[in-house]
Amino acid sequence: MSKKKFSKQHEWASVEGDVATIGITKHAAEMLGDIVFVELPEKGKNVKKEGQAGVVESTKAASDIYTPITGEITETNQSIIDDPGAVNKDPEGNAWFFKIKIKNKSELDELMSKADYDKFAKENPN
Amino acid sequence: METQKTALYEYHKSLGAKFAPFAGYQMPIQYTSGIVEEHKFTRSEAGLFDVSHMGQLSIEGNTGLISALEKIIPIDLRNIKHNQLKYTFLTNENGGIYDDLIVTKVEKGFNIILNAACKDNDYKIIKKALGEKFKLTLHKDLSLVALQGPKASKILENIISGTSSLKFMNGKNFSYNGTEIYITRSGYTGEDGFEISILNNMVEEFAKILIVKGAKPIGLGARDTLRLEAGLCLYGHDINESTTPIEANLKWTISKRRREEGGFSGYNKIKSDMNGELSRLRIGIKPSGKIIAREGTKIFSVDGQEIGSITSGTYGPSVNGPIAMGYVKYNFSKSKTNILLEVRGKKYNAQVYELPFYKKSYVR
Numbered sequence: 486m487s488k489k490k491f492s493k494q495h496e497w498a499s500v501e502g503d504v505a506t507i508g509i510t511k512h513a514a515e516m517l518g519d520i521v522f523v524e525l526p527e528k529g530k531n532v533k534k535e536g537q538a539g540v541v542e543s544t545k546a547a548s549d550i551y552t553p554i555t556g557e558i559t560e561t562n563q564s565i566i567d568d569p570g571a572v573n574k575d576p577e578g579n580a581w582f583f584k585i586k587i588k589n590k591s592e593l594d595e596l597m598s599k600a601d602y603d604k605f606a607k608e609n610p611n
Numbered sequence: 612m613e614t615q616k617t618a619l620y621e622y623h624k625s626l627g628a629k630f631a632p633f634a635g636y637q638m639p640i641q642y643t644s645g646i647v648e649e650h651k652f653t654r655s656e657a658g659l660f661d662v663s664h665m666g667q668l669s670i671e672g673n674t675g676l677i678s679a680l681e682k683i684i685p686i687d688l689r690n691i692k693h694n695q696l697k698y699t700f701l702t703n704e705n706g707g708i709y710d711d712l713i714v715t716k717v718e719k720g721f722n723i724i725l726n727a728a729c730k731d732n733d734y735k736i737i738k739k740a741l742g743e744k745f746k747l748t749l750h751k752d753l754s755l756v757a758l759q760g761p762k763a764s765k766i767l768e769n770i771i772s773g774t775s776s777l778k779f780m781n782g783k784n785f786s787y788n789g790t791e792i793y794i795t796r797s798g799y800t801g802e803d804g805f806e807i808s809i810l811n812n813m814v815e816e817f818a819k820i821l822i823v824k825g826a827k828p829i830g831l832g833a834r835d836t837l838r839l840e841a842g843l844c845l846y847g848h849d850i851n852e853s854t855t856p857i858e859a860n861l862k863w864t865i866s867k868r869r870r871e872e873g874g875f876s877g878y879n880k881i882k883s884d885m886n887g888e889l890s891r892l893r894i895g896i897k898p899s900g901k902i903i904a905r906e907g908t909k910i911f912s913v914d915g916q917e918i919g920s921i922t923s924g925t926y927g928p929s930v931n932g933p934i935a936m937g938y939v940k941y942n943f944s945k946s947k948t949n950i951l952l953e954v955r956g957k958k959y960n961a962q963v964y965e966l967p968f969y970k971k972s973y974v975r
Binding site: 546 | 640641645646647648650832833836901902903905925926928933
């Protein structure tokens with residue numbers, strides 16, 4: 486897998502060929518608290534960069550999940566629907582959200598590196 | 612208005628609490644282990660809750676106090692026993708609820724626990740109803756902590772001898788480090804437990820001892836999931852100035868004499884609610900899948916008619932699934948009635964559920 490890139494909406498994208506795997510960051514999972522419900526987009530759906538592409542619910546509230554990249558959803562992670570708590574345990578690993586066929590690779594350049602994101606998350610904790 | 616802090620604020624901070632403003636107070640929502648763990652710990656061991664934001668009002672007086680209070684509170688204050696607690700309301704002219712209360716009969720009169728967001732308004736309403744004849748004190752010098760869970764009794768008995776023999780919904784003065792503190796066997800979690808009223812300058816040391824003896828601090832987040840599993844109402848959500856106690860399915864709180872005689876604010880509406888056909892009723896709701904239906908979610912009948920809305924909804928950690936409460940048209944309020952919940956534009960199956968979601972284990 487390639488290096489992860491990060492968005493200001495606290496998602497990460499990991500690119501392999503023309504497919505990106507998307508998930509939420511460790512920081513986001515910590516901020517959300519115990520995740521108890523996940524809703525993912527349908528396979529085949531076209532989503533737009535920064536558009537809504539799922540919902541996570543903690544014991545406290547519902548939060549929208551945004552895609553950092555435009556494209557078509559090719560796969561979703563059923564295991565986090567069955568066990569939403571997995572998102573708290575391994576948000577940047579096994580608990581990925583969906584895979585997307587990248588429409589425009591230049592969008593990747595607009596995302597942050599790990600170091601830049603860590604700095605961003607520290608300055609924008611919510 | 613500046614956000615207020617309870618006497619335990621610094622202590623919560625030292626325990627790693629995440630804070631959020633609640634009713635004008637900076638309150639701990641959760642600690643480091645998170646809401647689900649805190650919830651489960653309260654159900655299996657003992658949780659310590661800081662509820663000092665709530666109002667602690669005392670009313671002193673004898674002659675005439677009971678009849679004056681009965682004009683705004685629909686319980687039988689003539690027959691309440693010394694040191695007994697009753698759950699009741701401050702009702703408004705339309706039969707709605709200004710606040711829900713715990714009233715305790717004590718030596719000098721009554722103690723009343725008020726919701727934080729309502730306490731100043733409650734004070735005005737009570738003051739107006741009682742006039743100058745009685746002494747009212749909203750105690751700013753007192754903290755209130757709740758110790759809840761199956762181990763609560765053993766932990767507290769270890770520190771203050773005699774507390775374990777208190778019966779549910781009863782209280783008593785106990786001596787602690789040379790000071791009198793008032794302890795009741797009550798709570799808001801569906802577990803056995805206690806609420807302890809103690810001076811601000813003693814509360815931190817007291818909390819530390821409870822934790823050394825095995826309790827863990829629990830935030831308002833788990834307090835909400837615990838009370839919803841227990842089917843208990845949250846003021847401002849499940850009950851408010853437009854819901855009557857009868858619509859809220861809390862008729863049991865109004866004693867026989869008061870139901871028949873009335874003589875309290877809003878009795879006409881409450882009487883017609885009791886005698887006529889109720890327009891709506893508060894119910895428990897169990898969504899069929901994993902979908903969480905939050906406050907404001909619209910409720911539909913299976914044939915598509917809008918029949919009500921949800922007033923509280925979350926994930927219940929001990930139920931291990933979503934739970935909710937809300938109001939539906941009376942015809943749809945029977946347990947096991949199939950209903951639909953509209954979440955983010957889609958309709959999901961659910962059923963009317965007989966409360967509570969989690970069975971209580973109070974000590975009677």
